[in-house]
Amino acid sequence: MMFTCPECKAKTLTAEDGWASCSACSYEEAAEQAAIGFCTNVLGMGAKEIQVGQDGHILNCPNCPDENTLVDNRSPGGDDERYLCFCCGETWKSHALACCVECGLLKKTTDMVGEACAGCFRGKVNSDD
Ligand SMILES: [Zn+2]
Numbered sequence: 001m002m003f004t005c006p007e008c009k010a011k012t013l014t015a016e017d018g019w020a021s022c023s024a025c026s027y028e029e030a031a032e033q034a035a036i037g038f039c040t041n042v043l044g045m046g047a048k049e050i051q052v053g054q055d056g057h058i059l060n061c062p063n064c065p066d067e068n069t070l071v072d073n074r075s076p077g078g079d080d081e082r083y084l085c086f087c088c089g090e091t092w093k094s095h096a097l098a099c100c101v102e103c104g105l106l107k108k109t110t111d112m113v114g115e116a117c118a119g120c121f122r123g124k125v126n127s128d129d
């Protein structure tokens with residue numbers, strides 16, 4: 001999946017293994033920096049507006065071990081690519097990810113059991129016996 005480059009604004013940015021790089025210009029950044037760059041330069045947010053962490057604009061990707069690499073694109077029309085990860089290059093629609101009520105992390109809805117993620121659900125079941 002190609003993202004809009006924070007530097008040249010062409011949709012030629014790819015993300016893989018924790019790095020985002022653009023084939024149209026020389027932009028290359030670590031995932032977390034690229035996520036912040038996308039918020040400021042592409043979504044037009046002020047640096048102070050950007051919230052990192054739970055309920056913020058930059059979140060943890062359910063695919064990736066690295067933290068703060070997933071952008072929650074709340075701009076109008078952003079629903080097709082609501083969540084963009086600058087670590088693995090995946091995108092999700094808004095309904096494809098949900099926040100686990102137990103751990104507060106964003107998870108794929110296919111990995112959820114009710115309102116909890118599978119990991120928290122298993123932990124709960126185990127602690128009950
Ligand atoms: Zn570029």
Ligand SMILES: [Zn+2]
Nearest residue numbers: 061064085088
């Ligand atoms: Zn990811």
Ligand SMILES: [Zn+2]
Nearest residue numbers: 100103117120
């Ligand atoms: Zn959980």
